[in-house]
Amino acid sequence: MPGCCRGAACEEMFKPRFARRTLKRYRKKGLDKLERRMVASIPATALDGARVLEIGGGIGTIQAELLAAGAAQGEIVELVAAYEPYARELALEKGLAQRSTFRVADVLEQPELVAPADVVVLNRVVCCTPDGVRLTGVAARLAMRMLVLTIPRDRLLMRVFMRVGNTVLGLLGRSFRAFVHPRASLCAAAEAEGMHLVGAGHGVVWEFLALQRAA
Secondary structure: OOOOHHHHHHHHHOOHHHHHHHHHHHHHHOOOHHHHHHHHOOOHHHHOOOEEEEEOOOOOHHHHHHHHOOOOEEEEEEOOHHHHHHHHHHHHHOOOOOOEEEEEOOOOOOHHHOOOEEEEEEEOOHHHOOOHHHHHHHHHHHEEEEEEEEEEOOOHHHHHHHHHHHHHHHHOOOOOOOOOOOHHHHHHHHHOOOEEEEEEEEOOOEEEEEEEEOO
């Protein structure tokens, strides 16, 4: 919900101008290399007729790609309302307006209000909350087929970078903070909900994990 502390902190950082730039960048360049690899890690069988849920999906670029690849319906659940007009603009451009929805909600506060989906996406989201491990567990519980997520690489240099960045944010009077959660803890949270790791890949800063529900 926009009024909760998580939403308020995110709204400090992710304003309409940021959402507009995100859409402009996607129009020009599409997904980045790691995102393309993450999308490619989802087999066609998992997308066939699937409902996609993108938690913290921003303007919904991953959802749009998955709908184009064979998914049937998609939903973006966001804390930040500023993304909504740009998400709707992208859906219209892609011809997905009838298959894509956007709403503002806090999945951690009221997970029961979010319907399960065949494929759940957390793209650069768990780093935005100290509850990233719990969020991963909630997302895994909602995922009927697959959960895919991108996270900062759990390395000393990244932790130092985050610490410095958070210090700067504090000096600027911002309440938003970024977090590097242990990869093993994130995987364990998903595994506790019946998922298992089936794919992974990384760049310099980010890595993706693809998990599938155990048969």
